[in-house]
Structure formats: C-alpha cells, structure tokens
Amino acid sequence: MNAAITPDVRRVLYAYAVAAAVLSLGAVLHPGFASWTSLRAVLVVAAFTGFVAAGQMLVVLVGGIDLSIPWVLNGAAIVLTTTSLGQSSRLPQALALALGVGALAGFANGMGVAWLGVPAVVMTLGMNGVLQGLSLGLSKGLTCASCGSYAPQPLRDLFVGGVAGIPAALLVWIGVALLMTVLLTLTTFGRRVYAVGVNSRAAFLSGVGVRGVTVALYTLSGVFAALAGIMLVGYGGQPSLGLGDPYLFESIAAVVVGGVSILGGRGHYLGVVAGSLTLVAVTTFLQAQRVPEYGRLMIYGLVILVILFAYGRDKAHD
Amino acid sequence: MRDLIGRLVPTQAGLGYIVLVATAAAYLIVYTSSLGRFPTSFDYLSILNTMLPLVFVAIGQSLVVLTGGIDLSVGGIVSLCVAVTATTVTGTGIAPFGWLIVVLVLGAACGAINGVIVAAGRIAPILATLATLSIFTGLALWVLPVPGGSIPSVVRNVLSNPNVPTGLIWLGVAIGGWLVLRRTRFGMRIYAVGSDETSARAVGVPAGRVKLGVYALSGLCGALASVFYVSTTTAGDANAGAPFILTSIASVVVGGVAFTGGRGSALGAVAGAVALTLVIDVLFFAGIDPLYQSLFQGLFLVVAVLLGTVATLVARRRRAAA
Amino acid sequence: MSTRSEIPPSAAVLAVRAAGVHRAFGGVQALRDASFAARPGEIHALAGENGAGKSTLIKVLCGLISADRGTVEIFGQQVRRVVEPAARRRLGVATAFQELSLLPDLTVAENLLLQDPPRGRLGLVRRGRLVPTADTILRKYGVDYIDSRATTADLSVAHRQIVELVRVLAQEPRVVILDEPTAALPDRQVEWLAGHMRRLRDAGCCVIFTSHRWREIEQLADRVTVFRNGTQVATRDRISEAEAVTLMSGRTLAGTYPDISALPVGETVLRVDELAGGRLRKVSFDLRRGEILGVGGLAGQGQRDLFLTLFGARRAAAGTVSIGGEQVVIRRPKDAIRVGLGIAYVPEDRKAEGLFLPLSIRDNVALATLSRRSAGGFVRRRAERSAVTSISEQLRIGGGRASNQAVGTLSGGNQQKVVMARWLLTDARILLLFDVTRGVDAATKHDIYQLVADLAAQGKAILFHSSETEEIANLCHRVLVLREGRISAELPGPVGDADQIVAASLKEASDA
C-alpha cells in the first residue's frame, strides 16, 4: 500500500489512462493516428484547450466557474492586434495590454464574486456580455481602422514555426503545466487555494484571506484566457469574432475529465492536461473516421458520460 | 414589528418581481417616448408569444436549481423536441395533439435520463447535463438535419394564436401548475433537497426520486417550450435550443432563485424570463447601438442580482437591528 | 394514543435488536460484529469514545445507511438491509441525529411538518395551516419560545436542537433514538428533554440515547451499552463512571480535572473595553497571562459573538481591544493570528469551522502558520514536516498515523486534536477556546483538560467557553457570566460547583 497515491493522484492517473486508451483505440482503428506527427498536432490543438482549462480549473478549485472565458479570450486577441498594428516593436506593449485586459476582466469577476457576493455563474456570464459588447462596440464590429492588423511577425513565426522543431504552443503549454503544478503544490498560495476550496469558512478562520485568494484566482483565469487568445492570433494571424466560443464548455469538460472535482478543493493540473488531450483526441478521431456531426456530438457526450461514471462520481450518500 | 419589517424589506426571493416591475416601467417609458403612444395589443400579444418558450424553460430550470442542481441540457432537449415536433406533428383534427403528447413524453424522458444519471449515478448535475446536452443536440441534428418542418394551424390556434391571447391561458396554466406543485408533498421536498440533501435524506425524504422528478419536469418544460416555439415560429430548427441554456439560467437568477438551492420560486423565474424578454425591447426602443447590446444585457444581469444581494443584506441588517 | 396501544404487552419481545453488524467506510471499519438490544419501556444509553461506532450503529438501526453484514429487527420484525428512513418510520422508529437533520432554508413549521403536512381537498398542502399546526405541536411539547415562522438557519444551535427533538417527539414513536441530544443544550433544556424521555419510557416506548456526559447517563439510563472500536463490550443495568471509562478506553483515568488553583497568573495581556456587536452589549474585562478565564451563561447570550469578535471574524460595533497595553484593531482572523497579536480561536463545530476533511493532517495543521515556514512564497517542506510531526507527537494525534492521512478518516477526538495542533503551532499568546470538548469522549476530554492546564502553565492567556457548565466551574481561574450580551456576574474560581454558575446565569432572569 502506497500512501502517496491519494484519491486525487489516482484520478490524475485515470485521466492519463483514458487519454492513452483513446489514443490507442484511435491508432488501431485509424492507422497513423498515434504517429508522432499526428500526436504532436493533437497536442498543439489540445494546448489551446489546456490554456483556458488552466484558468477554468483555478476557479473550479474554489467552487466557482468562469463563463466569461469566450469574450475575455476574444477581447484579448483583438486588443493584441489592434494595439500592435502588426509591428514587432509594439509587441511587448501589446502583449502586456492584452494580458492586462484579461487580468482586469478576471479581477472584476473576482471582486464581484468575493466582495459583492454575486454568484459566479451570474458575475462571469454578465462579464462575458459586457466584454462582448465592448469588443464589438469599440472595434465597430472589428472594422475599426486598426482592426485589420495582424499579430506581429515574431509572434506568428513562433506559433507557426516553433522552436527547434517543437511547436511553440507545446512549449508554452509545458511552461503553463509546470507553473500550475508548482503554484498549486509547492507554494503557500496553492495550499490556501485547496483550503478555500474544501472549506472556505474554516479557511477564513485559519487566517486565509479567502477573498484575496478568490480574486487572485479569477484574475489568473482571465490571464489564462487572454493568453489563449494571444496564442490563437499568433497561430491564425488575425482575430475573428467568436474566436472564444468553442472554449466555454470544452474548458469545463477538460477540467472534470482531468479529475478535478467540480465541487472544488480537489484536483491537479496534470490531470487537466490529460483531460484536454482526451477531448481533442476524441474529436480529431471522430473527424478522421468521417463520423457525421450528429454522431460526433452524441459520441462526444457519451464519452464524457462514461468518464464521469468511471471516476467523476460524488461520494455515496451513506 | 419584526414581522412588519420582514414583510416590507425586499428579499432575494422577491427580486424577480421588483426587476420585472422596473423593466416593465422602463419598457413603457421608452416605448411611449419613442413612438408617442402606448403599446398596443399587438405588442402585448407578440411579447407574450415570444416569451412563452423561455418562460417554460425557466420554470423547469428553476425546479432543478431549487434542488441545488443545474440543467445545461435544456438546450439539447429543446432542440430535440423542436425537431421532433416540426417533423411529426402533422395532420388535422385531434391527431396532431396526440403527437404533441408524444413530444411531451419524449421531453420528460430525456429529463428523466438526466435525473437517473444525477441521482443514481451520483454525477454532479452540471457535468451530467453538459454531457447529455451534446447527446440530445446530436439527436436533434439527426432528426432534423435542415431547418424546416411545419405545424398544423389547429395546433397554432390553440397554443399561440397570433390574434388572440391564447398564450395567456397557457401562462396561467404554467403558473397554476407551479402553485399546485408547491402545495404537494413533492413540492415541499424540492425545497428540502435543495436546502440540505443529507438532512433531507435523514428525515426520510427520498432525495433520489425528488431529483429524478425535477429533471423529468425540466425535460417536460423543455418539451412544452419546444411546442410553443414551433407553434410561434411555425417550423423547426435543430439548433433552436442553444440560446435557452444561458437565458434560462439568467431568468432563474434574475428571478431570485438561490444557486445553492432551497430558496426562491418558479414564479420568480417566470418574472425573470419576462423581464429578460422585455430588456430586448427596452434596448430596441432606447435606440442602443446594436453592437453594444450585449454590454447592457450583461450589466442588467449583474446589477439585477447585485440589487438582490444588497436587498438581502439590508433586510438582514434591519432584522438584526430589530 | 393509538400507536402506543400497538406495543406488544410482553417485554420479552425486544424493541430493537441488531446482531453481527459490520459496516466500513472506505478503509475505516466503523462497526465490527456489533450487537445491540433494547427493550420497550427502558431508557437505554449507548456509551463509547469518539469513533466507537455509536452514530454508525444508530444510522444502521434507523435505516439511513445499510450494514455490510448482519441483521436488524424492530419489534421482532427483520428489516431489509437497505431501507429508506421513511419505512422505519412506519415501524415507529424516530431518530434525532448527531449532525442535526433540519433543513436550514425551511421554516421551523415546514421542518416539523415536512413529512406530514396539513392537507386539504385534493390532498394539497394547506400552507396557511402550517404555522398554526406547528405552533400547536411546539406548545404541546412545552416549547413556546421558538417562532415557527423563523427560518431554521437563523436559530441558535440550542434552539435548532430543540426543534429537532420536537420533530422526533411529535411522531409519537415507539422507538426513539437520540444521538447526543444534549451536546448543544443548556442545562434547563436538558431537564426538559429528560422529562420527555421518562414520559415516553413510562408509556412503554424504547428510548435510546448517546452522550459523553456521564452524569446524564447515570441520571437517565435504565441500562447502558458500551461500545469500543465498533464492537459492543458490555451491557449493564448499573455501571460506575470509572468502570465505564475503563471499558470505553481500555485505560483508567486519574482525577478528572487538573488542579489549576496552583497555576500562577501574571500581568494583563488582553483588555476588552465596552465591546459591542451582534448580541454583545458593552462587555469589558481583562485577561491575564497564565489565566484561564471562563465565559458562561445560558446558551445564546453572546458568548459566540464575543469570541468571534475578538478573533476578527465578526465586526465590532463599538469598544476597544488592547493587547499588551496597546490598543489594536482586528479586522480579520488574519490580523489576530499575526505574530505580534498572537490570538488563536478553536471553534466548537470542527467540521464546519475547523477542518478540511479531504486534506492531510499536515495540510490541516500547517495552514494557519504557512507563511512562517515559507521562503519566497514556497512552502519549506522539511520545516513543515518536522513542525507537524513534533506537535502531532505531543498531542498524540492519530495514534502514529502518517501525517499525509486525510483528516476525514480520523475519529472525532483526533480531529479535534488536529484543530488544536494548528493553533498551538501559531504560538499564540491568547487562546480562545470555544466549546472545544463538544462531542468529545471522556478520555480525549481528559487529554484536553490537561492540555489547557499545561498551556496556562506555559503562560498562555485562555478564554474558555463550554456548553458543559461543569467544565467552566472546574477549569477556570475566574468565570464571567453573560446574560443578554452583558456580563451579569463575575465569579472567582475554580467555582467547583456548576450550580453556582447556573444560578448566576438565571439570576437576572428571575429579577427581570
């Protein structure tokens, strides 16, 4: 009996087992699916899900949820291109501004949830609308003079080309995974996050600044969504409207498939990495098998259900 | 004295009605100042008919939220039932009504599946219904790959007649249904489960069956919404349900139903749904730049709920002071 | 009543019988081969240390959880292993649980009538009749001081406990099971409950209850069953406390309370001046180094608000607090814990306010002092491990279980020690101990008394509240009696006799 294998660690292992199972099944049914190039492509696509899921996970850890991800992401992407005007010299400021927008939106979410007591669902849903309205309004529906700009060349080269043959998105993802893991397991902040997630009243009475932690987490979620937006424009060159829409439900699914408890207080980012990978692998595989859209939706839902039944169940009531 | 204050100070549960009154007043003001006359029966009737589907979905959603759950799959259930209604409900005389019953049973069955997964499978509602949302949406696309289908005019005349406010009857039936439900033991148990499931089980409340019940009812409400949707639009669309996910949740919170369960009422959710429908009109007649509309809708949501929080705080302060 | 006439006349039929019951929670074997039998017409006490399995047995008896193995019979009728409580209810079993089973968002009336509301035509609930019906029930059981329209969450713990008990009594059951019914009750209500228990016994019902207060067991019980480690170890008509303690814990205890009168008391550490807020109305007192200052009085007189306000968990409306002669502002617990101030608060409700059940012993213990053992935001893990290990050994937590064990798997007494350990690590000068022995077994209580005395001897200043007035009477240098948010009396200690404090608590009540 190994005491180190806590239920949380076990769920991370399950998440990897599922990812491996999906990939092997894919390899059997669709030759070439598990080749390194294919895997790498799936990893790159999964990285984008992984970024937003990182933020989503942080707020889920304290029993919250972030529904503002789509337009934080989209807004940051628009800010990046409209302020950089495609010029490399402006890239640093543009990056800072885009991340700043994400941080600001997340901060506002956190303040609303922690200080004003607005339920997370409402606060972040409202924020999503606010950012959508601002993005559309200020950019005049993305037709403003600077709205046609591209992400500066260095950023695009990085994300299209990569570093030493390794796609940049993957490198950044590895960085994010390291950061998240260190943050959550080795720092005092991480300890406080889990404490707040498990029992916020007890955490408060133990001297944890519950509100501060909550605000910090929502802010980080905003930053991660903005990061995803930046990567996506680096990858595609230009922002589009609705860029973030696919990531709302997908980020939640990736978090739970990764073994994070939706009730808060439990889970590791390494599991979320596997969760993102699993979801993207399933989608890619179904597309490769030319399953029609209706079938894909049904199978996707069923796969999530099966995973939930395998290790996403609440405690029994007795 | 304590009672009097308790009754006068608005509580979170009364939020929906206050927001509704405020929104309705805003509507009348912007409408009259923009058109120089009061709204006509056409306006009232079209508001009534467009809001009915949301009202039904919101009632179903509120039942689920009252037990402390959430139903994201309403989007899928509405899509599926819209697809099935538009493709199967045909014929004349009594036959289409038979098919309508089939659709209602289908909706309830989809909801019951959610209920089983949540109650027996012990899977968090948000996740269970996230998965079934995908499944039901897939089914809807399979049933109705291209928008279309139709609905016989007999059905239309009975459900959402564009010239006669038949919708009022159904709104009344929906509200009456809730008032009756509230007065059943099942109704009391919904609150019990939402308030504290473990305790509810301990005092003998069959929490599993209650949950199964509310999800099935939510599915049934989704089916009812679909029927009205098809009736007002006269045809079906497999993507019809998607907007209802977030709007039904918004209705429920604006209606003052607590997300933690146990507090609020379906009537509040009805008020919330009506208010959200009216907000569209307020923005329209206020001449807000369409590009900025979601900004105002987002603010409306947050501010409405914030008012509720403040009201609750004030009420608690005053109660404490008394 | 009709239900009572159904009780079989022959006492040979047992009211409740459990045989060979096993029940495990994950890795914890809560019941192993447990047996239990109780007769109609008796009050049967169930005694045992924390974690002995009393509550688990009760849950099996009333059908809330299933046994892994074994049989349960009610009046000779075997019941299925998994039965909803509703079914047992029909057999005449009613239970008040240790963790109350009231629904916080419902009113008192709704809670009382949830399963059997007044109905009108069509079987619909007559909502207008809920309050009058509930009032009638409350009055029938002599409770006229609780508003049945109140939302349950707004009631004090004591009142909630009373509502829970009325809910059970009102079912006119044949078998009444009460799990630690007196833990949160002030003495007056304990008497009230005792009266009802005796009445039911005399009417031929079977009354089963658990308690960690031996005096109550002695006064009330006709028979006692002792549990240890999930197994029945004895059932007797009469049993002495010393013998019971030996049976429960396997060890004997020397004199229950440590002698504190010999402990020296030093200079003033904490000065509270006209503090108000919540139920508190202008409270002033001094607390000195090495002193154990008791805070007594009837339940709900502002004791909790006093503790929470001093700890910064609740805003003060007026008044000042000085520590070491300097006036301080404590806005949040974080301020209170700060090294300079050094205040620690150990709460009564450890599950809700103290513990992180899925987290490890180490995470739980280290939480309040994280930043003291960190560098650049990183936890210094080695320092943490050694600190936690030494305090765990000192308090004998978990019987040497690994410190990465989840706290949820520990027994109640050990869980309480984990909370204590967290606060001891803060090196606080001032300890606010709020009902820390609530629901703790005799052996652990004894450990805690000794610990409190040791801490005082080390020079800590301790503010001590307990729902057991006897503890305040025996363990404190001085006792403040709160009444309606004010200090109504100050008694020099150790008082020794709890009745003195009770008398002081009631004094103004009779005057007024």
Add this chain to the structure above:
Amino acid sequence: ACGSPASETPATQAAGTGKLKIALSNSFIGNQWRVEMENVFKAACAMPPYVDQVECSVFNAGNDVSTQSRQISNLISQGVDGIVINAASTSGLNGVVQQACDRGIVVVSFDNTVDAACGLTVNTDQVKFGQQLAQFIVDELNGQGKVIMVTGVAGTGADNDRNKGAMEVFAANPGIEIVATYSGMWDSATAQRATSGQLPSLPKIDGVWVSGGTDGVIKAFSAAKRPMPVVGGEAENGFRKYMAGILTPKVNGMSIGQPPFLSVISLELARGVIKKEHPKESITIPFPVVTSDTLVPGETVFPDLPDSFFADFTDSGPNATVILCQQAATDGTPCPGKTLDVNFGKR
C-alpha cells in the same frame, strides 16, 4: 378584445419626412462577412437614391431567434415599411414575418432566408455553390485524387445545400476519394485547428473543398509543410492572397463567395416593391467566381486588407448587379459621388 390588426398599422409612409422606413434585422455579427454586409447596407443608405428616399436602421440579435423575433415585432410596432432580414434560423421567424406581411410590410430575407411564403428572398444558389467548387476540383485533378471536405455550421440550410451540391459532383466521379469530412464552422480559426489535427493522419491530399474558413485550412497545410492541394473555397481575402501568390505558397484555387451586398440588393428590392417599381418577386443572383488565373489585385483581391476580409464585396464586370467601393465594405462610408444602381435584370 383586440382591435383588428389593420387599424393598428400605421400609415405606409413615414409621415414627417415622406421617406420610407426600411430596417435591417441581422441575426448576429459573428464574422467579417456579416460586418461587411451591414457596412455596405449602411453605405448604400447614405448614397443616392436611398439617402433621399429611405430612412434606414440596423439591428443585431446575437444569434438568438427570440431576440430577433422581438426586434422584428418592435419594427412592426414602429410602423416600418420594409424589413430586410438575415435570419438566426431559417424557420424560426416564420411567425413574426407572417405578421409583418399581414400588416402590409414588405419583408425581404437574404443569405439565411426565412421560409415564410409571404416574404421575398434574395439569395444565391447554394447547391450550385457547392457543385461548382467541387466541379473545379474534379476538373483540376482530372477526376482522380484524394479530397477533404470542410463543412460549415451543421443544421443550417446553407451548409446542407452546399454539402449536397458538392457530394453530387464528387459521387459522380468515382476517381475522387473523400478521405475526411469535418466542420470548420465557417470560421478560419476553427477550420485551421481542425485541419491541423487531421492532417498528420491523412495521406497526401490532392484537393480541398471548403464551405468557409478557407484561409485557415491553407494555413494549416502550410504549417504542416504539406504540399498544397487544389482548393475550392469561399471568398476570404486571405484565401485569394494565396491564390494570387501574394502569400506563399501559391494556391491553385477557385473562390466563390456569398456576396455581402445581398443586403443592398434586398434593400433595393424592398424599396422597389414598396414604391411599386418592382414586381413582388424573389431574386436569385449569380455569385461572383474567381480562379487563380482571373484574380485582379485591387479588384478581387486586396493585398493591404486583412485575411478575414470578404473580397467579393462588390460585383464586377459589365453585367454587374451592383458596384460598390472598398470603403463601403470596410467602414460603411458611402462611395464618393456615386449613385447606386442596382440591376437585377441579368439572371
């Protein structure tokens, strides 16, 4: 209790100005195409003859049918003369459109048209759209090769029609093998991500048929360093830049776009019908088609405009339905000194 609908309908012409009131009800602004469609509408409204005859207004509904339905109801209350609709659901607005028709309002729907029989429609032939792109690919490949289909938003009429047209052609050519079909959601970013995920496990691809998001698909090929296939796709400027060799690698392709100026044609149809200058007839216009060989920089491809720009904002040639300038599409400013002449005679 209700007055007869007719008595409530305000006079057909806006009393004060004598101008016609025509409103554009768009379901959502989710992509550049919709933005341009609204821009050219606004520009047209600011140009003669519309600037003197018509009072325009524009509404967006965030892709929610009930919102759009409310907006159209409010337009009816406002007493507009004509409503031009790009619908959130082809079926979802039938009820309210019927009510508008009942009140004598001229309803013209385009792009995502409305089924209601009383309304007029302005559209291209979406089945033909799919066919023609597919035929181009087949021809370029001489009927032999492996092809990918990147589809649009499932469950919509346009997606279905385009796919149907393409499938007909591909099915008729046994030498063509469809090796993957997946949705790009008519969005370049989504199409790019999906394609990137697919490519590594696919054999060499000879042709790509794209319903929307074409430049994203090409970028995925380029990033994966795959040989560039023959591409039949939409009218994204980015796609055309590849076709013109402005972006490398040069792509051999055919580009057909749903023209954004459908909104302007709808405006003209509404105006004409209200003024009784046109018969009450729906219109199908041809779509502008360009191939790598027929591209003209500054006319059908714009090196300085973004990839997401829809390059077919105007028709061209002697038979052009309507000629618009670039700034009309980019920011909705009227084309200087120009009277708009919408000509839908050539069908």
